[in-house]
């Protein structure tokens with residue numbers, strides 16, 4: 586076991602992890618952050634995308650099934666559960682996905698939104714082509730991508746108009762308290778789930 590110290594959605598966590606534990610499993614099974622989902626476990630689908638601070642402190646999107654929990658030691662992670670503002674207002678990208686119907690089953694949505702937040706940080710006014718290129722590591726089985734691209738365009742316009750920021754909002758007051766609503770779940774309290782398999 587290795588001791589790791591990771592800030593997740595504004596809360597500092599100290600945990601013992603096995604060196605082989607993937608970040609996505611650590612987030613879900615040890616911290617109860619089940620908003621981050623596992624689609625493929627092989628770094629192909631992007632469903633598990635979260636933001637992780639780099640050595641310079643910049644938040645970059647990473648596929649958390651391709652990062653070991655020990656690699657996140659002393660880093661800050663933001664998941665889909667940490668994007669909303671202090672009064673639980675949605676992040677502009679979350680709002681745009683809702684308004685532009687950028688989802689159907691929603692399984693890809695957490696990863697899509699986190700990747701879009703990173704994309705808009707890099708490029709505040711991406712063209713449709715740049716959005717498609719920026720999100721190409723994230724797969725959606727339902728939407729045909731049209732509404733996802735539209736949602737990112739709408740979020741970009743909203744952010745540029747000053748109605749929001751691509752910066753993740755500060756953690757919610759509850760997340761800043763000693764115990765988050767979903768933290769501390771024992772493994773047996775986390776319901777088993779059936780991971781949808783792609784149709785061949």
Ligand code: FES
Pocket residue numbers: 622623624625626627628629630631632633634648649650651
């Ligand atoms: S679960 Fe990580 S990329 Fe598919």
Ligand code: FES
Pocket residue numbers: 687688689690691692693694724725726727728
């Ligand atoms: S909305 Fe179902 S996978 Fe994207």
